[in-house]
Amino acid sequence: MNVELLVNQLVIGITIGSYLALIALGYTMVYGILELINFAHGDIFAFGFLFSLTVLQFLNLEYPLSVPQIISILGPVMVLTMLAAGLLNVFIDRVAYRPLRNAPRLAPLITAVGASFALENLFAIWKGPSQIFYPPYVPRVDILREWLGIDTIIGFSTTDLMLLIVTIPLMILLSVFVRRTKLGKAMRATAQDREAAAMMGINVERVIMSTFFIGGALAGAAGMVFGLYLNTGRYLMGFEAGLMAFTAAVLGGIGNIAGAVLGGYFIGIFKALSDLYLPSEWTRAVVFAILVLVLVFRPAGLLGQATQEKV
Amino acid sequence: MVQKLLAFLPEDRRQRQVLLGAVGIIIFLTYPFIDRALGLELLGSLVAGLIFVILALGLNIVVGFAGLLDLGYAAFFAIGAYTMGIFTWPNLGLEWSFWVVIWICAVVAAICGMIIGAPTLRLRGDYLAIVTLAFGEIVPTVIRNLDDLTIRIPFTSIYLVKDLNLTNGPQGLNPVGRPSLFGFEFGFDPLHWWYLVVILGVFVIIAERRLENSRLGRAWMAIREDEIAADAMGVDPIRTKLLAFALGASFSGFAGAIYASMIQAIFPELFRFQVSIFLLIIVILSGMGNVYGVLVGGLLLTILDRVLIAIWIPQWQASLAKALGWSWLTAIDLREWRWVLFGVGLILIMVWRPEGLFPSAARKAELHEHEWEEMGAEA
Numbered sequence: 001m002n003v004e005l006l007v008n009q010l011v012i013g014i015t016i017g018s019y020l021a022l023i024a025l026g027y028t029m030v031y032g033i034l035e036l037i038n039f040a041h042g043d044i045f046a047f048g049f050l051f052s053l054t055v056l057q058f059l060n061l062e063y064p065l066s067v068p069q070i071i072s073i074l075g076p077v078m079v080l081t082m083l084a085a086g087l088l089n090v091f092i093d094r095v096a097y098r099p100l101r102n103a104p105r106l107a108p109l110i111t112a113v114g115a116s117f118a119l120e121n122l123f124a125i126w127k128g129p130s131q132i133f134y135p136p137y138v139p140r141v142d143i144l145r146e147w148l149g150i151d152t153i154i155g156f157s158t159t160d161l162m163l164l165i166v167t168i169p170l171m172i173l174l175s176v177f178v179r180r181t182k183l184g185k186a187m188r189a190t191a192q193d194r195e196a197a198a199m200m201g202i203n204v205e206r207v208i209m210s211t212f213f214i215g216g217a218l219a220g221a222a223g224m225v226f227g228l229y230l231n232t233g234r235y236l237m238g239f240e241a242g243l244m245a246f247t248a249a250v251l252g253g254i255g256n257i258a259g260a261v262l263g264g265y266f267i268g269i270f271k272a273l274s275d276l277y278l279p280s281e282w283t284r285a286v287v288f289a290i291l292v293l294v295l296v297f298r299p300a301g302l303l304g305q306a307t308q309e310k311v
Numbered sequence: 312m313v314q315k316l317l318a319f320l321p322e323d324r325r326q327r328q329v330l331l332g333a334v335g336i337i338i339f340l341t342y343p344f345i346d347r348a349l350g351l352e353l354l355g356s357l358v359a360g361l362i363f364v365i366l367a368l369g370l371n372i373v374v375g376f377a378g379l380l381d382l383g384y385a386a387f388f389a390i391g392a393y394t395m396g397i398f399t400w401p402n403l404g405l406e407w408s409f410w411v412v413i414w415i416c417a418v419v420a421a422i423c424g425m426i427i428g429a430p431t432l433r434l435r436g437d438y439l440a441i442v443t444l445a446f447g448e449i450v451p452t453v454i455r456n457l458d459d460l461t462i463r464i465p466f467t468s469i470y471l472v473k474d475l476n477l478t479n480g481p482q483g484l485n486p487v488g489r490p491s492l493f494g495f496e497f498g499f500d501p502l503h504w505w506y507l508v509v510i511l512g513v514f515v516i517i518a519e520r521r522l523e524n525s526r527l528g529r530a531w532m533a534i535r536e537d538e539i540a541a542d543a544m545g546v547d548p549i550r551t552k553l554l555a556f557a558l559g560a561s562f563s564g565f566a567g568a569i570y571a572s573m574i575q576a577i578f579p580e581l582f583r584f585q586v587s588i589f590l591l592i593i594v595i596l597s598g599m600g601n602v603y604g605v606l607v608g609g610l611l612l613t614i615l616d617r618v619l620i621a622i623w624i625p626q627w628q629a630s631l632a633k634a635l636g637w638s639w640l641t642a643i644d645l646r647e648w649r650w651v652l653f654g655v656g657l658i659l660i661m662v663w664r665p666e667g668l669f670p671s672a673a674r675k676a677e678l679h680e681h682e683w684e685e686m687g688a689e690a
Binding site for chain 1: 430434437445448456584595651
C-alpha cells in the first residue's frame with residue numbers, strides 16, 4: 001500500500017469535497033425549512049459555471065491571469081455570478097414551489113424535477129450538448145514539487161489552493177451568518193416550526209426567499225470555482241454534482257448545516273478513493289450505494305436527529 | 312366540450328363504455344390501413360409511441376395508484392430490453408425464442424423491481440424519488456460496463472464467467488431476435504409490430520382495470536392517501552408497495568422486450584433520464600391513477616412529440632419560410648426545445664391543474680383537499 005498515493009487521493013478528495021459541501025449547503029438549508037428536495041439546485045451549480053464562463057469570455061481576457069488580475073477581475077465576476085445564481089434560485093422558488101406551499105408533498109417535488117429538466121435542456125441549447133472548455137484563468141502550478149522542491153507524487157497545485165481559499169471562507173461566513181444575524185435566527189426558527197415562527201412575527205416567505213438566494217449564491221460560487229479548477233464541464237454537470245451533493249447532505253444529516261459540510265468532505269474522499277481502486281465509471285454507483293445504505297440504516301445521517309413521521 | 316360530446320352517447324354507463332371501447336378498438340385495428348390509404352407514413356413513429364404509452368400505463372401503477380414517485384422507471388424498460396437482447400443476440404449463442412424470452416423479461420424486470428424496492432420502500436416519498444433516480448442512472452452505467460464480465464469464486468481460481476461480453480458496452484446489442492408466428496417472420500415493417508403492440512396494450516389495460524378494483528388496488532390507493540392510516544387498518548405498506556413496484560416493472564419488461572426486438576439495436580443511451588421524465592409527464596398530465604386518462608393522454612403526448620414536433624412542424628416551418636421568404640424561421644428548431652417545453656409543462660400542470668386532464672374522482676378530491684379545508688375554515 002503506497003502511502004503517498006493514498007495521501008494524494010485524500011488531497012483530491014478534500015478539494016472535491018469543498019465544492020460538494022458548498023452545493024450540499026443549499027440542499028440542506030432548503031430542506032431544513034421546506035422539507036423539499038430542491039432538485040434544480042444542482043443545475044444552479046451548472047448555471048454558475050456557464051454564467052461565469054460567459055462573463056469571462058465577454059471580457060476577452062488573456063489567460064493565465066496574474067495574481068492582482070485574479071483578485072481584481074475574478075473576484076467581482078464571482079460576486080456577479082453568485083448574485084445571478086441566487087436570483088435564479090429565488091425565481092425557481094417563486095415559479096415552481098411557492099404556489100404549492102400547502103399542496104401534498106409530492107407536488108413540489110414533481111415541479112422541482114420539471115424545473116431541473118427544463119434548466120438542463122436550456123443549458124444544452126445555450127452552450128451546446130458537448131463538453132465545454134473553461135479556460136485556465138488561474139495558472140496551475142504544482143506547489144509542493146515546483147515551489148518547495150519536494151520530491152513527491154502528492155499533487156497540491158495553485159488551483160487546489162484557490163478552491164480552498166474560496167470555499168472555506170464562504171462556509172465559515174454562512175455559519176456565522178446563520179448563528180449571529182437576525183435573519184439567520186429567523187431561518188433557524190422557521191426551520192424548527194414554520195407556523196410558530198410566523199406567529200412570532202417572522203415573515204416566513206421572506207426567510208424562504210433569502211434561504212433560496214443564499215443557497216443559490218453558494219452553488220453559483222461552487223460552479224465558478226469548479227470551472228477554474230477542472231477547466232471543463234457539460235450542460236448535465238449539475239445533475240451529477242447535484243446528486244453527489246444531495247448524498248452528502250443526507251449523509252451529514254439533512255437540515256443540518258455542519259452535517260452538510262462534513263458530508264461533502266466524506267463524499268469527496270469516497271469519490272477520490274473509489275477512483276483509486278475502481279474504474280472511474282463506477283464512482284457514481286459507489287456514491288449512490290452510499291446514499292441507499294445511509295437512507296436505509298441511518299436515515300437521520302451522521303449529525304442529524306431521528307424524527308418520527310407525524311400523522 | 313367533452314360534456315357535449317358525451318351527450319351524443321347512450322345514457323347507460325355500461326353501454327357507453329362498450330361503445331367507446333368498440334370504437335377505440337376499431338380505430339386501432341384499422342389504423343394501419345387508414346395510414347396507408349392517406350399516405351401518412353406515420354406507422355413507424357406511432358408503434359414506438361404506443362410502446363411508450365404502455366410504459367406510461369405501467370408507471371401509472373407505481374405513481375398513480377400507489378403514489379410512489381419513481382424517477383428511474385426507464386431502468387426497468389432497459390432491463391426488459393436487454394434481457395431480450397441477451398437471450399437472443401447471436402454472439403452469445405443463446406438465441407432463444409422471442410415468445411419464451413418475453414416472459415423471462417417480465418420476470419427479470421419484476422425481480423429487479425423487488426430488489427430495488429425492498430430496501431428503499433421503507434423510505435419517505437421524497438427519498439424514494441431520489442433513490443429511484445439514482446437507480447435509473449446506475450442501470451445504464453452498469454450495462455455500459457458489462458462488456459467484459461469476469462466472475463470468480465472468491466479465494467479460488469474457479470471462474471464462473473470469464474471475459475464475457477454480455478452487453479457489448481456502448482455499441483449495444485445488434486441484432487436482437489425477432490418473433491415468428493406460425494411461419495410468419497416479423498420484419499422491419501412497422502405493420503408487423505402494430506398488432507402485437509396493440510394486443511399487449513389491450514392486455515395491459517385490462518390487467519390494470521382489474522387491478523384497480525381489486526383488493527390490492529384499493530390497498531394501493533389507501534397507502535397513497537394516508538400510509539399511516541392504511542397501516543393501522545391492516546394494510547401491510549411494504550408488501551403493498553413492493554407489489555406495485557414489481558407489477559409496474561413487469562409491464563415495462565414486456566414493453567422493453569418488444570421494443571428491443573422491434574428496433575433491432577439497443578444501446579445504453581436509449582434508456583436515459585429523459586425517458587423516465589417523459590413517462591412521468593404522461594402520467595401526471597393525464598391524471599395520475601386514471602387508466603383511460605393515461606391511455607388518451609399518452610396518445611396525445613406521443614403524437615405531439617413524435618409526429619407534430621418531430622415531423623410535421625419542421626415541414627410546415629420549411630414551407631412557410633419558403634412561401635414568405637423568412638429564412639430565420641427555419642433556424643428555430645422546435646425539436647431542440649421539446650425537453651424544455653416538457654419540463655416547463657410539468658411545472659405548469661402541477662401549479663394549475665395538479666389532477667391532470669382526465670382526473671379520477673378520488674385523486675382530484677385528494678389534491679384539492681387543502682382548498683376544501685380552507686373553504687371550510689372561511690365558512
